[in-house]
Every structure is written in structure tokens, then in C-alpha cells.
Amino acid sequence: MATFFRVSNRCHDGLLFMGKLASHWGGAPLTIDCAAGKEISSGYLEQVVSALREAGLVEGKRGPGGGYKLARDPKTISVREVVEALEGKIALVDCQAGSCCQEKGCGSMAIWNKLQVKVSDTLGAVSLADIAG
Numbered sequence: 676m677a678t679f680f681r682v683s684n685r686c687h688d689g690l691l692f693m694g695k696l697a698s699h700w701g702g703a704p705l706t707i708d709c710a711a712g713k714e715i716s717s718g719y720l721e722q723v724v725s726a727l728r729e730a731g732l733v734e735g736k737r738g739p740g741g742g743y744k745l746a747r748d749p750k751t752i753s754v755r756e757v758v759e760a761l762e763g764k765i766a767l768v769d770c771q772a773g774s775c776c777q778e779k780g781c782g783s784m785a786i787w788n789k790l791q792v793k794v795s796d797t798l799g800a801v802s803l804a805d806i807a808g
Contacts, residue, residue, distance in 0.1 A: 704742030
């Protein structure tokens with residue numbers, strides 16, 4: 676039986692949304708309904724977009740001709756920024772997020788820290804322009 680490191684649906688859906696905005700960079704803003712597609716409800720995606728707006732990654736405009744667009748060039752927005760805006764600091768195990776159950780002598784912490792750095796660096800090296808569909 677396999678065990679998986681999981682990316683939440685919220686994070687995955689937010690990244691899909693951001694990729695769609697990146698593919699429309701320089702064009703008219705996209706409405707939630709247009710960006711959501713058939714698989715994602717617009718009400719749910721609105722909640723996801725709220726976190727992206729708070730992080731300064733997305734700008735919204737109300738009214739006719741309104742919608743959402745990226746706040747910066749997609750070449751300058753990393754996937755890590757999107758993940759951290761939606762999920763918080765990347766931590767593969769609870770103790771990396773400050774919930775360590777051991778005071779000293781954790782033999783596995785070194786491997787988790789190395790893996791966390793690799794994951795963080797990889798996500799930081801990929802821009803929204805790289806994933807724009």
C-alpha cells in the first residue's frame with residue numbers, strides 16, 4: 676500500500692486558476708465563472724481567490740468588464756508563492772510547523788528538513804508562466 680504526500684484540493688484548484696490567469700496575461704480580466712470551468716464551483720473558487728488577493732497575487736475588478744487578473748507578470752510569480760498563500764509555510768511533517776512532540780534527539784528531522792528544502796526550492800523555481808495552459 677502506498678502513502679502519498681498530499682496537495683490539498685484548495686491548493687491544486689488555486690494553482691489551476693492562477694495558471695489560467697497566467698495564460699490570459701495582458702488580456703481582459705477573467706470572471707470566476709470563466710476561470711472555474713465545469714469542475715469547480717464558482718462559490719468555492721471565490722473563497723480560494725480571496726486568499727490569493729490577500730497575498731497580493733491577484734487583483735479583482737467589479738462590474739461590467741470586471742474579473743480577476745494577476746497582480747504581477749506570471750514570470751515573476753512562483754508556484755511556491757501560490758502554495759504558501761493558500762496553505763501557509765510548507766511543512767512536510769507537523770514538527771516542521773512547530774508542533775514537535777520531542778524535545779531533543781529526533782533522528783528523522785534531518786531527512787525531513789532536506790526534503791522540505793528540495794520541495795520548496797523546486798516550487799520556487801517554477802513560475803506561473805511555466806505552467807500557463
